[in-house]
Amino acid sequence: MDQGLVKPSVHLRSFCKMSILALTVIIRLCQYVNKKKDQTRGSILMKTQIVASIATLPLALAGVFLAPQSAGAADFGTSWDGSGYSLQELLDGITTDGPGVDTVNDQTGYEWFTSTATGNSTASFMFEIAGYAPDNIFGIYNAAGTKIQLFGGANDEGDSSYFTFLADGSVSVSTIPFAPGASVPTTSPSYNFYTDFGNEFGFYLTNGGGQTFYTQNALNNGGYQQAVVYEGDDATTMALPGKAPGLFTDNEFIIAFEDLWVGGHTDRDYNDLVVMVESIAPASVPEPATLFGLGAVAVGLVASRRSQKNS
Numbered sequence: 001m002d003q004g005l006v007k008p009s010v011h012l013r014s015f016c017k018m019s020i021l022a023l024t025v026i027i028r029l030c031q032y033v034n035k036k037k038d039q040t041r042g043s044i045l046m047k048t049q050i051v052a053s054i055a056t057l058p059l060a061l062a063g064v065f066l067a068p069q070s071a072g073a074a075d076f077g078t079s080w081d082g083s084g085y086s087l088q089e090l091l092d093g094i095t096t097d098g099p100g101v102d103t104v105n106d107q108t109g110y111e112w113f114t115s116t117a118t119g120n121s122t123a124s125f126m127f128e129i130a131g132y133a134p135d136n137i138f139g140i141y142n143a144a145g146t147k148i149q150l151f152g153g154a155n156d157e158g159d160s161s162y163f164t165f166l167a168d169g170s171v172s173v174s175t176i177p178f179a180p181g182a183s184v185p186t187t188s189p190s191y192n193f194y195t196d197f198g199n200e201f202g203f204y205l206t207n208g209g210g211q212t213f214y215t216q217n218a219l220n221n222g223g224y225q226q227a228v229v230y231e232g233d234d235a236t237t238m239a240l241p242g243k244a245p246g247l248f249t250d251n252e253f254i255i256a257f258e259d260l261w262v263g264g265h266t267d268r269d270y271n272d273l274v275v276m277v278e279s280i281a282p283a284s285v286p287e288p289a290t291l292f293g294l295g296a297v298a299v300g301l302v303a304s305r306r307s308q309k310n311s
Helices: 010-036 041-055 057-065 087-094 289-310
Strands: 095-097 113-115 121-127 135-140 147-151 159-165 171-176 190-194 200-204 212-214 227-231 237-238 244-248 250-259 275-276 280-284
Touching: 087 121, 121 147, 147 159, 147 171, 147 190, 147 200, 147 275, 200 250, 200 275
Parallel strands: none
Antiparallel strands: 095 237, 113 200, 113 280, 121 159, 121 275, 135 147, 135 200, 159 171, 171 190, 200 212, 227 250, 237 244, 250 275
């Protein structure tokens, strides 16, 4: 069985290297200014202006390396679940018309999203082929790390979760459980309300062992890709479990997680929890906290240098 590992995002690694380089240049220039005490005040100000310009380099690099398509393509392994249970086979099994989804070549690399719904965004539970199925938790998280559960271990194929983003940043969530193939809910819908969440988010999965994985690769241990994301093509018709056939449109996304750490012993089949979410769109990945830290250090060095020269 192929046990190769997925490499961390090339963009993320390049961004880190360039940020370190920029910080090194800033420090060297500050040292140079310090040594040139016999220069005129005008020359010193010119040098500090150069330093200040370079201090913005990490922020500029962020725009290049943190685009919505920053994730690479996942490297699929051979599913431990046997014949008929690969993600490709599962999606082919519910495709009734059109080109379908190519699980290798149709990966979007999207990591971060926003809601486009005037009312609800909807998550439909598709598949869960996992030993952790009774315990897995699926939901959304924001840039502050706040998590909202959409599905839990009791949910299965056919269940739906409706989440509404309100103008004040609050989110209401209602999850409706259906028995596989049933048209009537098995129990009353659950309802939860969350404040100060906002309207941008990623998706997460917490497995029965307590490990949490994110659509944002940089948040995963080792930077590994734990989820694959597919966008509708307006040409493929699918019949989700318990649902009538419908067109897979471009505001619908399939989020498919691997629930074991990709850097360890796992089959990398990404069929462990699969959900379709509608009325969302990709958004720019939020900047990591370390990015602002680099900028603050650089500006602090420049301010300190000016203070010493003016004293």
